[in-house]
Amino acid sequence: MSYVIRAARPDDLQHLYEMAKLTGGGFTNLPPERRALKAKLDRSADAFARADDTLVDELFVLMLEDTATGEVRGTCQLFTQVGQRHPFYSYRLGTLTQHSRELDRTFRAEMLALTTDLEGSAEVGGLFLHPGERAGGLGLLLARSRYLFIAAHRPRFADRILAELRGIIDEAGGSPFWDGLAGRFFGMNFQDADQFNGVHGHQFIADLMPKHPIYTAMLTETARAVIGLPHPSGRAAMRMLENEGFAFENYVDIFDGGPTMTARTDRVRTIAEAxxxxxxxxxxxxxxxxxxxxxxxxxxxxxxxxxxxxxxxxxxxxxxxxxxxxxxxxxxxxxxxxx
Missing domain, CATH: 2.40.40.20 (Barwin-like endoglucanases)
Structure with missing residues (x-):
């Protein structure tokens, strides 16, 4: 069999929808909701139609197609510059060190601080490969094709690039991070919040979450344990990102606590070596x-x-x-x- 990565077309909506239903939740860039997916395809079509090589906030959607059958078996997405329409929030995991003379002890407190440090970065995301095709390196083809696309359109992408990996989701479809932190402020379980997030984005979380730093010691043990960890299905993706030169620099998703990997765009290995x-x-x-x-x-x-x-x-x-x-x-x- 021979597979090719190509630009998404309007008639890919049904293909995207069928794949979105297989993600298992927590996959923000591929929600199982036709209207949201059509909006993505429309936005991607606008980006592909614009010939001007300047940096603006755009989305490109690519598809993996079996050239022998015409079947679509995977997809991935590229965002040229996030945070231009709405703030791009992350939590940054840091440490506050304090010393008490009286006790002669030093205390180190781990904290989560809401930040827009990554605003203006490019982003690679939305990668999904049909479960029946997870062999033969097709995930690698999907992932690295994005960097070759960037190399071919370099002026249209920011100088820093990020990738958000899905966080830990339990067997019931819940998120320990959400339950231990954000869920306390919204009266909404993770599944409902996940669906809303996929359609409307996570701006609602940033609007209502407290803006002051949060001591991780105040979270539940289950919430603390998953901070910065990828979903088991994303471990291979994390290794691929690390091979490309991405690193985890203590930024985590405000929705599920998954790790955000970052790199300088021109130092991404596939881009540099192409x-x-x-x-x-x-x-x-x-x-x-x-x-x-x-x-x-x-x-x-x-x-x-x-x-x-x-x-x-x-x-x-x-x-x-x-x-x-x-x-x-x-x-x-x-x-x-x-x-």
């Missing part, structure tokens, strides 16, 4: 396993392929060339599959 080259030949005689991308905006496509360097150009594998719709003398961007 190279442009002209195709001098197409054959199936082998080469280095690579991710290969071509095209601008709606014509963007990305797939796995084999690449051999020949002088200043490359020889590209036949199947990859067919998936991308490229021929000799076309220019592609490629990066090694193994980091």
């Amino acid at each position: 190279r442009e080259a002209r195709i001098v030949a197409i054959d199936s005689d082998g080469g280095e396993e690579a991710l290969v991308a071509t095209g601008h905006l709606t014509k963007f496509r990305c797939a796995f392929g084999q690449v051999r360097s020949v002088g200043d150009g490359i020889v590209l594998s036949t199947a990859c060339a067919a998936a991308l719709g490229v021929a000799e003398d076309d220019v592609v961007r490629h990066v090694a599959r193994v980091l």
Whole structure:
């Protein structure tokens, strides 16, 4: 089978909706609500239609398609600059150190402070791969295609980039972090808040949450235990982010306490190591396993392929060339599959 990453289209709404129903909750960027998903596709269409290479608040949605059957099996999203329409809130986990002479003791208190430090960053998110396709590296293709898209449209993305990982959700679909902190202020369980959040965003949380720092010692033990931890299904994604150069710098999601990973955009490994080259030949005689991308905006496509360097150009594998719709003398961007 051959798979390709392509720009989302309006007729992908049903595909997105079917995938959204499989996420299991807490997946903010892919809510199982048609109106919210259509709004995402409309916003993405506007971004793809804008030809001006300037930095504004935009959303691009990409889809993973089986070229043999036309079935859509995954999706991912890119935000060019968050926090421009509404404040982008996070909790920053910090420590307050105090010393008592009388007791001759030093006390260190861990605190959560509401912050907009990450406002203005680009964001990669909304990655979902159909459960039946979680083999063969397709998750890697989805994740890293986003960086090749950024490389191809670099002026349209901020200089810092973040990725929010879903936090811990229990077997009943609840969030220990929500129950121990935010839920106390809203009279709303996590499932209801999750649904509202997916449609309307989490501005309502920021509006009603206390703005002063919160001592983690005042939270329940179950809430404290999950701060900064990814959902088990997100551990592999966290490792991929770390391989790309992202780091956890004590920022957590105000909704479920999941970790926020950050990096400098130009230092993301796939972006830094990607190279442009002209195709001098197409054959199936082998080469280095690579991710290969071509095209601008709606014509963007990305797939796995084999690449051999020949002088200043490359020889590209036949199947990859067919998936991308490229021929000799076309220019592609490629990066090694193994980091």
